[in-house]
Amino acid sequence: MTSLDVAIRADAALGEGPTWDTREQRLIWVDILGSRVHTYDPLSGRRTVMVTEQHVGAAKPRVGGGLVVNLRDGVGLYGPAGSSGSSSSPNASGGFRWLHRELVPGRRGNDAAVAPDGALWAGSMRYDEDRGGGALSRIAADGTAHTVLDDVTVSNGTGWSPDGRLMYYIDTPTRRIDVFDVGEDQLPHNRRGLVTIDADEGYPDGLTVDAEGCVWVAFWDGGAVRRYTPDGRLDRVIALPVRRPTACAFGGADLTDLYITTARTGLVAPHPLSGSVLVVPGAGKGLAQPAFAG
Template sequence: MTPIEVAVHAEAALGEGPTWDTAEQRLIWVDILGSRVHTYDPASGRRTVMVTEQHVGAAKPRAGGGLVVNLRDGVGLYGPEGFRWLHREVVPGRRANDAAVAPDGTLWAGTMRYDEAPGGGTLSRFAPDGTVGVVLDDVAVSNGTGWSPDGRLMYYVDSPTRRIDVFDVDEDQLPVNRRTLATAEEGFPDGLTVDADGCVWVALWDGGAVRRYTPSGELDRVVELPVPRPTACAFGGADLTDLYITTARTGLEAPHPMSGSVLVFPGAGKGLPQPAFAG
């Protein structure tokens, strides 16, 4: 039986976006609907919670310290100077969702409508100077984004499609030649991470599992979980071998006692160091 443990006992409404902060040796994750950014140091057990003024889709470390956050009304920066907007764009009925930092240090941040209407979301690329470019503009629920170890492939999930898509990355570091890597028959693909072998681990919302796909799209591992709504996964720990999994309680009539907590699968595999946002 897979040795799933509870890393952080919590009752997050919509836990999301686990990220291993290599510089600080801690896990960063968010409760989107709770408007909270959490950190957890597995070595000491220390936890912190920061309340944001808006729903927060993701929080990632910055190269110079602090955090970049994907908020309802745009992308903001926390640092020694306090908070400032990197890019603010208010769209009624829309909120931030998952985000990822590319190998070049840019932030790729997704949005979605609260009603999950098709075409209401986007995936945008944010440069350190605040320059923004919309990469995908016909998205329902923008979710997991990640890159192959050599940076030549990008993986992406628009959850209602049930697909994990793969793109080639061109000389301008933009995705081209979209195609399907794999399709989930049970549950909806949500957040993802790419391991050192180039395999893609995907959390399945309403699927109660994390699945690992090879670069050719073959399903080669299924990690069954005790909760119905895992949301995302990331490798962490000193040697990047522990798989952390965020979970949600929202929408469940009778949540499992572990729903809303952060789970961990010790020794699941070998992850890649995640780059910090260069801004």
């Protein structure tokens, strides 16, 4: 039987983007609509919260310390890489600067992921979720941006196989998990469907890839996290006490604990744990996630 615990009891409107920071041995996650970046140290229980000036779709650690954040109007940096100051909490004491600004009225940043080469893959969506109103872009360490997909509705889970040769991607309303081949140029090619989701299973949202190359996906309005093998076969289902899990990531010292963010937005009668961060100890073996190279 799967053991499910509450890692962080919270009331996030739209908890998202759990990321294990291997340098600081902490979990980073965001409340998008609350404009907050959270951290959590499971050993000490220490938690920090930073308020951002815009809705924040994702926050990821940087190689030299600090964070890269996917905001409403683009991608920004907190705490300059190589700073002599402490990066133990995500605050603005190290300063903030824009790395790439892209002001599109009615649109905001959503989920994001760091590729094996250290580039940030930043997704976006329209607030009204208008079809094709979002994009998926690759942001290099120097801020150079390249739009890879420009017909996206709600850009969500992005992840890579252990060898970096495959990229998995979710545009939530399509009810698909797609897979690409990754070329020598580090860009995805040959898009195809890996899994098509039935309507009664909810919507695929955030994802993570484990050390065996299997894909774990949180299901919005599906109340579960599901694991798929590299050939698209459903391998495991973890039922959750909340209706809207949003994303998942492996963390802990040995990367075996599965952390799951959740949301309460839009629910008439949310479960008491909606908006909290859940954890499944010993769920599997994750991959160490690269830090942003900028």
